[in-house]
Amino acid sequence: MGQLIADGQLRVGLVGAGPWAATVHAPGLADHPGTALTAVWARRLEAAQALAETHCAATAASVEELFAQVDAVAFAVPPSVQAELGVRAAEAGKHLILEKPIAADLDGAQRLADAVAAADVAALVVLTLRYSAQTQEWLAGLAQAGGWAGGGARWLSGALLGGQYAASEWRQDDGGALYDIGPHALDMLDAALGPITEVVAARQSPGDLWHLMLAHDGGAISTATLSLRLPVQPTVVEVAVWGQHGYRTLGRKPGSAQESYTALLDDFAAMIASGTTTHPCDVRRGLHLQALLEQARHLAAK
16 A cells, blocks of 8 residues: 655646646645645646646656656546556556546456456546535435436536537547446446446437436336537536435536545545545446446447
8 A cells, every 4th residue: 555645645646637637636636635746747748747837746757757756646548548557557556546437448447457456556436426415415315215216317518519628539539428428427327226237228329429228236227318519508417316205306516526526535545544445436336337338339339
């Protein structure tokens, strides 16, 4: 397990210097009392330097140099890159903060999960909806009430039509809505209605509009509708369940990503301080979600 520096803060290195790294990871790590943003590495050296200087961190010339300076590594890079470098970081004994999906495919996700288990390090996935206090209260209420028969999630956005993420190659070419926002929707429905055991059906309509039907342990059925190429303003993010106790909904609050990242860091620092490696949103959760994404992609391709 990694060691804390003298003042009690965890030294964290950031891999990546794009928009999400700059707006969520870097300020979150720099501002949290339990972490110190120690070093930044990115494929584009000038971007890493600019981000590091903003937060008084060092710029690493290589990932190995970054690993040597830190106790933990946060990733804000494409899934295929994260899977490769995440394995190397775990093998170096570093704790991990992983983006979703945790890899580009199920094999990569399995290798990453195996490396984390072998190294006995902590690894949390940035499932921003799950970490918010609003979500935790909603899920606790659902668990207390019980008797839910079904549910649905809708995430409709124009994020890939323009703006800071429109140039993201993995989202445009490989992932799209299924791999970018699908993990959030699947995670929320799974947490609300019980483990998803099967993707029953999946269809990708023109414009990267995804429709999923999901079966849950216990008999509940849910659906998810996802798109990042609909001209919807503001973005629609809604999760709902229904059953013996009526109909309950949850939406996303503005600015919730930053608040959720702070809550993630609270849990991350506490896990490392206590030697814990299990968490509802750990790498095993990421592996479960990756398997569901793979099922959906295969069904849609038939």
